[in-house]
Amino acid sequence: MRSVVLTVNGTRHELELEPRELLVYVLRERLGLTGTVVGCDTSSCGACTVLVDGESVKSCTMLGVQADGRGLTTIEGLAQNGELHPVQQAFHDHHALQCGYCTPGMVLAAVSLIESGAATDEKAIREGLEGNLCRCTGYHNIVQAVSAAAGAS
Amino acid sequence: MAVTETRETFVGASVKRREDASFLTGRGTYVDNLTLPGMVYMAIVRCPYPHARIVSMNLDAVRAAEGVVAAFSGSDLAEDWKGSLPCAWAVTEDIKMPPHFPLAVEEARYQGDGVAVVIAESRARAKDAAELVEVEYEALDATADVERALEDGAPLVHADLGTNECYVWKLETDDVQAAIDAADVVVTRRYVQPRLIPNAIEPRGVLAQVGPTGEATIWSATQVPHILRFALQIVLGIPEAKIRVIAPDVGGGFGSKLDVYAEEALVIALAKRLGRPVKWTEERSENYVATIHGRDTVHELTFAATKDGKIMCVKSEAVCAMGAYLQLVTPGIPLLGAWIYAGPYDIPNYSVTFTGVFTHTTPTDAYRGAGRPEATYVLERTMDALAAELGMDPIELRRRNFMTEFPAQLASGLTIDSGDYHASLDKLLELLDLDSIRSEQAARREGGDTKLLGVGLSTYNEMCGLAPSRILGAIRYAVGGWDSATIRVQPLGSVQVVTGTSPHGQGHETSWSQIVGDQLGVALADIEVLHGDTAVSQLGMDTYGSRSLAVGGVALVHASAKIVDKARQIVSHQLEVSADDLEFADGTFRVKGSPEREMTIQAAAFQAHSAHNLPDGMEPGLEATATYDPPNFSWPGGAHAAVVEVDTETGDTRLVRYVAVDDVGAPVNPMIVEGQVHGGITQGIAAALWEEALYDDDANLLTTTMTTYLVPSAAELPSFETDLTESKSPTNPLGVKGVGETGTIAAAPAVINAVVDALSHLGVTDMQMPATPERVWRAIQEVKA
Numbered sequence: 001m002r003s004v005v006l007t008v009n010g011t012r013h014e015l016e017l018e019p020r021e022l023l024v025y026v027l028r029e030r031l032g033l034t035g036t037v038v039g040c041d042t043s044s045c046g047a048c049t050v051l052v053d054g055e056s057v058k059s060c061t062m063l064g065v066q067a068d069g070r071g072l073t074t075i076e077g078l079a080q081n082g083e084l085h086p087v088q089q090a091f092h093d094h095h096a097l098q099c100g101y102c103t104p105g106m107v108l109a110a111v112s113l114i115e116s117g118a119a120t121d122e123k124a125i126r127e128g129l130e131g132n133l134c135r136c137t138g139y140h141n142i143v144q145a146v147s148a149a150a151g152a153s
Numbered sequence: 154m155a156v157t158e159t160r161e162t163f164v165g166a167s168v169k170r171r172e173d174a175s176f177l178t179g180r181g182t183y184v185d186n187l188t189l190p191g192m193v194y195m196a197i198v199r200c201p202y203p204h205a206r207i208v209s210m211n212l213d214a215v216r217a218a219e220g221v222v223a224a225f226s227g228s229d230l231a232e233d234w235k236g237s238l239p240c241a242w243a244v245t246e247d248i249k250m251p252p253h254f255p256l257a258v259e260e261a262r263y264q265g266d267g268v269a270v271v272i273a274e275s276r277a278r279a280k281d282a283a284e285l286v287e288v289e290y291e292a293l294d295a296t297a298d299v300e301r302a303l304e305d306g307a308p309l310v311h312a313d314l315g316t317n318e319c320y321v322w323k324l325e326t327d328d329v330q331a332a333i334d335a336a337d338v339v340v341t342r343r344y345v346q347p348r349l350i351p352n353a354i355e356p357r358g359v360l361a362q363v364g365p366t367g368e369a370t371i372w373s374a375t376q377v378p379h380i381l382r383f384a385l386q387i388v389l390g391i392p393e394a395k396i397r398v399i400a401p402d403v404g405g406g407f408g409s410k411l412d413v414y415a416e417e418a419l420v421i422a423l424a425k426r427l428g429r430p431v432k433w434t435e436e437r438s439e440n441y442v443a444t445i446h447g448r449d450t451v452h453e454l455t456f457a458a459t460k461d462g463k464i465m466c467v468k469s470e471a472v473c474a475m476g477a478y479l480q481l482v483t484p485g486i487p488l489l490g491a492w493i494y495a496g497p498y499d500i501p502n503y504s505v506t507f508t509g510v511f512t513h514t515t516p517t518d519a520y521r522g523a524g525r526p527e528a529t530y531v532l533e534r535t536m537d538a539l540a541a542e543l544g545m546d547p548i549e550l551r552r553r554n555f556m557t558e559f560p561a562q563l564a565s566g567l568t569i570d571s572g573d574y575h576a577s578l579d580k581l582l583e584l585l586d587l588d589s590i591r592s593e594q595a596a597r598r599e600g601g602d603t604k605l606l607g608v609g610l611s612t613y614n615e616m617c618g619l620a621p622s623r624i625l626g627a628i629r630y631a632v633g634g635w636d637s638a639t640i641r642v643q644p645l646g647s648v649q650v651v652t653g654t655s656p657h658g659q660g661h662e663t664s665w666s667q668i669v670g671d672q673l674g675v676a677l678a679d680i681e682v683l684h685g686d687t688a689v690s691q692l693g694m695d696t697y698g699s700r701s702l703a704v705g706g707v708a709l710v711h712a713s714a715k716i717v718d719k720a721r722q723i724v725s726h727q728l729e730v731s732a733d734d735l736e737f738a739d740g741t742f743r744v745k746g747s748p749e750r751e752m753t754i755q756a757a758a759f760q761a762h763s764a765h766n767l768p769d770g771m772e773p774g775l776e777a778t779a780t781y782d783p784p785n786f787s788w789p790g791g792a793h794a795a796v797v798e799v800d801t802e803t804g805d806t807r808l809v810r811y812v813a814v815d816d817v818g819a820p821v822n823p824m825i826v827e828g829q830v831h832g833g834i835t836q837g838i839a840a841a842l843w844e845e846a847l848y849d850d851d852a853n854l855l856t857t858t859m860t861t862y863l864v865p866s867a868a869e870l871p872s873f874e875t876d877l878t879e880s881k882s883p884t885n886p887l888g889v890k891g892v893g894e895t896g897t898i899a900a901a902p903a904v905i906n907a908v909v910d911a912l913s914h915l916g917v918t919d920m921q922m923p924a925t926p927e928r929v930w931r932a933i934q935e936v937k938a
Contacts, residue, residue: 025276035181038185044858045864097177099402
């Protein structure tokens with residue numbers, strides 16, 4: 001076991017972790033942050049995407065111990081004071097989600113893409129979201145939502 | 154308020170979804186998010202061979218491993234099963250239906266067949282310990298090829314049956330051969346439609362607990378909580394009345410969660426044995442073997458036509474993979490397409506034959522469209538082939554054969570409710586601007602461009618809204634096709650709506666509130682929609698086959714009418730006027746001629762509950778249930794077009810544009826309808842261009858993860874151009890049809906027709922799905938040679 005300190009959505013957590021524990025399971029099973037979900041076992045689908053020091057990371061590709069000392073944002077920490085983040089609001093406004101399972105990862109990937117300045121046009125948004133799979137929407141409305149949020153921010 | 158003031162209806166408006174709030178903030182209740190005190194985790198040991206005899210199994214090491222609670226082989230649990238995992242669709246009298254128990258005992262019949270379970274204190278311990286199970290297998294011959302499995306000497310999936318043929322089902326009109334013999338032109342084509350993996354982004358998961366008196370509660374990522382409940386009685390012998398099935402938030406289904414799975418029975422059996430809640434969560438690579446696949450058929454389709462393009466006969470013969478066992482509706486999947494091999498065309502002679510075949514593979518079952526994409530694919534591909542044979546524009550050929558009078562009696566026996574196929578095609582062509590595509594195509598060809606353009610069409614119809622119970626009975630489906638709604642107006646006026654449908658992304662809470670909001674004249678905010686828990690929604694037939702709106706949605710209208718009727722009696726009594734003298738609009742009863750004398754339906758609900766002053770003999774409360782059995786299927790249709798760009802040097806094929814015009818009857822929520830269309834066409838496009846589950850010659854699955862089975866991302870797709878035409882269904886008061894599967898049904902042939910069109914001047918006349926770069930490149934090389 002190893003002692004680590006994770007700051008998740010602004011809250012500091014001191015944890016004793018097995019070195020093999022994936023970050024996604026630390027979030028889900030140790031911290032009860034089940035908004036971050038698992039959709040595959042090959043880092044293909046992006047459902048587990050979170051922000052680590054502001055950058056999007058597939059939390060199944062990172063060990064919990066690797067996040068020692070880092071600041072994380074999960075979907076639970078994105079809305080502020082009961083106000084949806086502009087990307088969350090855009091997903092609602094543009095019907096960019098159906099079953100909702102890929103949504104937390106897709107939203108956080110989009111937040112990171114927009115903040116990096118790369119969401120410049122439709123092609124860039126589509127390529128920027130390549131690592132996040134959605135089976136319901138065909139991406140059309142996701143791209144619309146991200147375009148709108150990128151324009152607004 | 155002036156009596157004449159009316160508000161707009163909710164139905165028809167793109168109301169934003171009430172479901173979104175929890176999903177957007179990470180508060181979904183997917184099964185794997187749930188925990189119970191004392192919960193343990195199940196892992197399944199799966200056979201690594203496509204076909205093997207289980208010679209021996211040693212569980213000593215696993216039982217001694219750290220954190221392990223128990224481990225069981227298939228034979229250890231054999232006494233727990235009171236019946237086989239059920240197949241509800243014995244499509245013929247002499248169908249072969251081999252038993253299928255949750256774990257294999259003596260013989261495993263496909264790679265991934267479960268042979269043992271391990272239960273441990275944590276997910277990781279269960280998975281570690283599963284590695285310690287020692288199984289001695291004797292590998293046996295196997296085949297995953299649906300045609301090879303029918304050959305003499307093929308390895309048998311169920312040796313005691315003496316054959317891999319599961320059934321032969323036929324639907325034929327009288328004069329098929331005569332029509333073929335008399336035709337000016339006969340076109341016969343063979344089509345291979347690959348096996349597809351549904352890939353709901355949430356893998357399956359189940360959690361069960363069993364109480365001290367045997368009452369069982371199961372949370373399952375299922376589309377069918379009601380069907381699952383009675384199936385679990387069959388398998389486990391627990392009376393349905395003691396089983397509660399909860400489908401919490403479910404992360405997509407596409408048919409793959411329309412089933413009754415081994416793991417659902419296992420977690421209950423183990424929870425009962427261990428006295429602790431048991432959870433199992435599927436991993437993605439496990440999903441690729443343990444959750445049903447779709448398609449996997451080989452068709453031969455024949456058209457017989459006059460020389461001016463009137464199609465006189467369609468004849469289809471298909472072999473259809475069942476996989477190693479029959480799941481809930483495996484044998485019936487082809488039948489769901491059996492009546493649409495003539496599509497939107499008036500074809501007087503009709504013959505459809507399906508041969509169901511066992512192979513050493515994961516069972517097939519419903520995948521979005523279920524039988525109808527298969528039928529539409531071979532039909533729409535052959536329309537283009539016939540057009541080429543006749544030297545006729547494929548659009549003109551379609552127009553010459555469209556049905557135009559509705560209701561339309563089909564040669565195959567059913568009746569189409571309504572449609573206007575020319576209208577959809579007209580609108581499609583307006584959006585498409587075919588002339589400029591054709592001139593760009595010609596310019597590139599003439600200029601020797603290595604990136605060629607192609608455009609392909611698909612004009613389709615389908616039958617959904619499953620289904621009239623009598624027809625289901627006539628085609629030997631075991632259960633009914635009705636659905637139910639209960640509406641309860643609470644004392645202070647809020648409204649509970651309980652539906653028998655079980656959404657997993659379709660937005661029923663929003664759409665159903667729109668329907669009830671109109672019917673009762675109450676605000677959307679006053680309506681709560683409950684579903685997915687058999688203790689709350691006791692009557693229902695669940696969500697699949699684009700049935701929810703056309704059946705469950707219509708049940709809401711009938712339940713609402715009962716509520717209004719009872720409220721009218723109460724208001725009539727209290728205002729001392731005849732019920733006939735009351736008008737009901739916008740949630741308020743008003744006396745005709747004296748509109749100032751009024752009472753809202755919500756005020757009537759308070760009176761119904763206080764019961765101080767009700768008509769003699771009236772029961773207190775304001776609640777009504779309606780079950781609705783549709784008189785017919787509903788028949789959406791439309792016209793789709795794909796524009797592709799094919800690189801002749803690499804075979805790489807890109808979708809440039811996709812235009813869809815669908816007629817799904819009256820849209821309740823156009824925003825949600827459009828979203829369904831987007832998702833549906835994406836799955837059809839994916840089948841045409843990328844997705845294919847591959848087995849090797851020995852029936853080992855080769856596409857075992859998302860890295861080798863190519864679910865498309867945003868980067869592979871364009872934005873879509875969609876629109877609607879509207880032929881209301883005359884069979885229900887909402888005029889609705891269904892939209893969940895239309896896109897998937899229509900899209901694949903449009904895309905492949907476009908690929909063939911791009912290369913047609915080179916002499917390419919066919920392309921197998923998916924049109925991978927290798928297949929496209931080889932096709933080009935073949936015609937060059």
